[in-house]
Amino acid sequence: xxxxxxxxxxxxxxxxxxxxxxxxxxxxxxxxxxxxQGTIKGLTTDQLEEIGCQxxxxxxxxxxxxxxxxxxxxxxxxxxxxxWPRALLTDSGGFQMVSLLHLxxxxxxxxxxxxxxxxxPMLLTPxxxxxxxxxxxxxxxxxxxxxxxxxxxxxxxxxxMYRTLRxxxxxxxxxxxxxxxxxFGIVQGGLDPVLRDICVRGLVDRNLPGYAxxxxxxxxxxxxxxxxxxxxxxxxxxxxPRYVMGVGYPLDIVVCSALGADMYDCVYPTRxxxxxxxxxxxxxxxxxxxxxxxxxxxxxxxxxxxxCKNYTRAYIHCxxxxxxxxxxxxxxxxxxxxxxxxxxxxSSIVEGRFVCxxxxxxxxxxxxPEWxxxxxxxxGIDISSCCSS
Amino acid sequence: xxxxxxxxxxxxxxxxxxxxxxxxxxxxxxxxxxxxQGTIKGLTTDQLEEIGCQxxxxxxxxxxxxxxxxxxxxxxxxxxxxxWPRALLTDSGGFQMVSCITNxxxxxxxxxQWHFAYIFQVSLLHLxxxxxxxxxxxxxxxxxxxxxxxxxxxxxxxxxxxxxxMYRTLRxxxxxxxxxxxxxxxxxFGIVQGGLDPVLRDICVRGLVDRNLPGYAxxxxxxxxxxxxxxxxxxxxxxxxxxxxPRYVMGVGYPLDIVVCSALGADMYDCVYPTRxxxxxxxxxxxxxxxxxxxxxxxxxxxxxxxxxxxxCKNYTRAYIHCxxxxxxxxxxxxxxxxxxxxxxxxxxxxPEWxxxxxxxxGIDISSCCSS
Numbered sequence: 001x002x003x004x005x006x007x008x009x010x011x012x013x014x015x016x017x018x019x020x021x022x023x024x025x026x027x028x029x030x031x032x033x034x035x036x037q038g039t040i041k042g043l044t045t046d047q048l049e050e051i052g053c054q055x056x057x058x059x060x061x062x063x064x065x066x067x068x069x070x071x072x073x074x075x076x077x078x079x080x081x082x083x084w085p086r087a088l089l090t091d092s093g094g095f096q097m098v099s100l101l102h103l104x105x106x107x108x109x110x111x112x113x114x115x116x117x118x119x120x121p122m123l124l125t126p127x128x129x130x131x132x133x134x135x136x137x138x139x140x141x142x143x144x145x146x147x148x149x150x151x152x153x154x155x156x157x158x159x160x161m162y163r164t165l166r167x168x169x170x171x172x173x174x175x176x177x178x179x180x181x182x183x184f185g186i187v188q189g190g191l192d193p194v195l196r197d198i199c200v201r202g203l204v205d206r207n208l209p210g211y212a213x214x215x216x217x218x219x220x221x222x223x224x225x226x227x228x229x230x231x232x233x234x235x236x237x238x239x240x241p242r243y244v245m246g247v248g249y250p251l252d253i254v255v256c257s258a259l260g261a262d263m264y265d266c267v268y269p270t271r272x273x274x275x276x277x278x279x280x281x282x283x284x285x286x287x288x289x290x291x292x293x294x295x296x297x298x299x300x301x302x303x304x305x306x307x308c309k310n311y312t313r314a315y316i317h318c319x320x321x322x323x324x325x326x327x328x329x330x331x332x333x334x335x336x337x338x339x340x341x342x343x344x345x346x347s348s349i350v351e352g353r354f355v356c357x358x359x360x361x362x363x364x365x366x367x368x369p370e371w372x373x374x375x376x377x378x379x380g381i382d383i384s385s386c387c388s389s
Numbered sequence: 390x391x392x393x394x395x396x397x398x399x400x401x402x403x404x405x406x407x408x409x410x411x412x413x414x415x416x417x418x419x420x421x422x423x424x425x426q427g428t429i430k431g432l433t434t435d436q437l438e439e440i441g442c443q444x445x446x447x448x449x450x451x452x453x454x455x456x457x458x459x460x461x462x463x464x465x466x467x468x469x470x471x472x473w474p475r476a477l478l479t480d481s482g483g484f485q486m487v488s489c490i491t492n493x494x495x496x497x498x499x500x501x502q503w504h505f506a507y508i509f510q511v512s513l514l515h516l517x518x519x520x521x522x523x524x525x526x527x528x529x530x531x532x533x534x535x536x537x538x539x540x541x542x543x544x545x546x547x548x549x550x551x552x553x554x555m556y557r558t559l560r561x562x563x564x565x566x567x568x569x570x571x572x573x574x575x576x577x578f579g580i581v582q583g584g585l586d587p588v589l590r591d592i593c594v595r596g597l598v599d600r601n602l603p604g605y606a607x608x609x610x611x612x613x614x615x616x617x618x619x620x621x622x623x624x625x626x627x628x629x630x631x632x633x634x635p636r637y638v639m640g641v642g643y644p645l646d647i648v649v650c651s652a653l654g655a656d657m658y659d660c661v662y663p664t665r666x667x668x669x670x671x672x673x674x675x676x677x678x679x680x681x682x683x684x685x686x687x688x689x690x691x692x693x694x695x696x697x698x699x700x701x702c703k704n705y706t707r708a709y710i711h712c713x714x715x716x717x718x719x720x721x722x723x724x725x726x727x728x729x730x731x732x733x734x735x736x737x738x739x740x741p742e743w744x745x746x747x748x749x750x751x752g753i754d755i756s757s758c759c760s761s
Contacts, residue, residue, distance in 0.1 A: 037717065083705055310433070312464070318427065329433070
């Protein structure tokens with residue numbers, strides 16, 4: 001174990017905590033920008049510190065291909081290589097392999113695939129994934145899991161869940177740096193509460209430093225989504241961090257935090273920036289829209305970020321889709337927005353208030369989606385003042 | 390006139406001066422990054438201030454197309470639009486028109502709708518008031534320095550076209566002066582043309598000096614002529630242009646060229662080179678260039694330039710940038726940042742002969758640098 005997790009405040013199931021990692025002491029709930037290949041598109045590490053980024057996620061698959069984990073190790077680890085003084089998390093590589101490589105195949109040994117570099121058959125085993133992540137040196141590393149999309153049904157889900165448990169033992173055995181890197185296990189089991197329960201209990205038995213809820217954010221309906229999160233957060237230990245992988249939209253983060261989750265990652269803020277979309281309290285703002293052409297307001301008048309303090313919608317409209325600077329400025333703003341959301345969640349939980357502000361701005365007419373209302377019921381948070389029905 | 394030019398120090402023909410413009414008091418010699426369409430690829434205005442940028446050049450042609458000079462005017466001018474508190478210079482639009490249209494014809498008939506807009510716009514301009522339009526656009530954009538539309542021909546061309554272009558440039562400058570609606574806020578610079586012909590250059594310089602403009606540019610160079618011809622034209626023009634007004638060599642350039650031109654008495658420069666070469670993975674260093682794509686960089690833990698104090702050299706290794714270049718836009722961004730910092734810091738062997746010749750004329754003894 002190489003972390004400390006201390007709950008500082010609660011609001012029913014929601015908790016605000018300090019997560020102390022080898023490289024940085026973080027405040028949760030927190031959002032982790034995805035730095036894919038050791039960089040977050042368009043932002044320097046100075047700017048990332050400026051906007052309050054605490055942890056960055058690196059994709060093991062991409063890093064292993066370029067510049068390779070051996071080189072990163074040789075050069076002193078990923079922190080040093082990308083000059084990021086705060087925390088890093090790497091995933092196992094499994095998800096990309098399955099989603100990016102149409103010829104990937106999963107067996108008990110591991111994930112077999114065709115190397116994108118030279119077409120040769122390759123195998124990513126749990127042992128290999130951990131070895132690569134040991135070389136990269138992130139504060140948190142993820143066990144290789146057998147992940148299936150929640151839109152799939154049938155025995156494959158059960159097979160994947162049990163295999164995930166068997167693989168986590170192999171990951172634990174292969175992990176060479178347990179006092180510097182925290183190995184998180186990932187709860188699988190699709191949308192089946194029975195399978196999810198078995199997986200949670202199996203992982204908790206292994207007494208890992210932290211736990212992730214995997215296999216979601218893949219197309220399942222929102223109602224099923226929040227129920228799985230609710231079940232897992234209820235069953236996972238109180239005193240360890242809970243990470244919902246691949247989430248996501250600001251609304252989803254607010255709901256999951258209400259249900260007791262602490263950590264999130266998603267490409268959404270930066271990806272949507274590249275399509276000219278900014279995140280704002282009301283939802284989204286499409287900078288490409290003609291109405292922006294002479295709009296001299298900042299993206300969000302309530303936002304204190306460098307972009308909102310310096311640039312108008314008209315200027316950014318002029319750039320988007322025509323100059324990379326547009327995406328860059330929107331990425332900066334969107335990440336600031338997500339990180340500010342995290343800070344607001346943390347402080348509002350510590351101070352004993354929560355959620356309503358956010359919902360009121362996003363749904364000024366009170367048309368809060370039903371799934372959110374149901375989830376807040378379970379979370380024990382009264383949002384009747386925000387709902388019209 | 391809307392500027393003040395005060396020489397603070399000299400070394401023979403070279404001068405260090407303060408150029409006070411409406412938006413900023415600049416120190417010369419200075420390099421102007423090219424911000425084409427109101428942005429310098431990859432750098433925020435904060436970062437530009439950080440690295441000491443004083444003036445940015447905007448291309449009128451591109452701005453007139455997107456987002457249009459009328460919109461910029463409506464929104465309070467280019468300074469406000471791009472949030473740049475320091476100085477701006479716009480060119481006349483002429484150079485791009487010539488080089489872009491030529492490219493279109495050469496490229497053939499596969500045009501996008503965007504290109505049709507260009508052609509349509511240019512055909513409108515060609516109707517009658519091309520020079521006046523150029524100034525009108527620039528009045529709307531609001532830069533501290535605006536350029537007269539000149540008839541520019543490449544120095545690799547010979548024959549009567551050069552003389553024609555030189556005289557036309559003089560006639561056009563009068564039309565520009567007449568069309569200029571904001572002479573107390575924006576400084577109209579004239580551009581010396583005349584190819585590589587000293588007689589033509591001389592006529593043009595004297596013609597422009599007669600018009601008593603706030604500043605002068607030496608145009609038509611940096612287009613493929615040999616270096617020896619290049620410096621001689623600069624030397625002639627700087628010798629003949631007034632002492633007490635800024636001299637701008639357009640399209641220059643390589644650090645070495647800037648040093649030589651400064652030795653010969655020029656004050657201002659612009660070029661896409663530092664940012665463009667960054668996009669090809671090349672960094673500017675005191676020894677020349679460093680190609681980050683090169684395999685030797687793969688595990689080189691040194692910064693691009695150990696003597697450089699910029700954010701990139703203080704934070705990133707060659708190995709890291711090598712990993713990014715040509716694969717992630719971040720590579721170009723970091724190299725652009727470093728290269729512009731390098732150019733703005735002012736670079737105050739195998740020295741080429743043309744440099745030795747130029748330094749002779751400039752009266753600067755570089756014998757300690759030359760092996761012969």
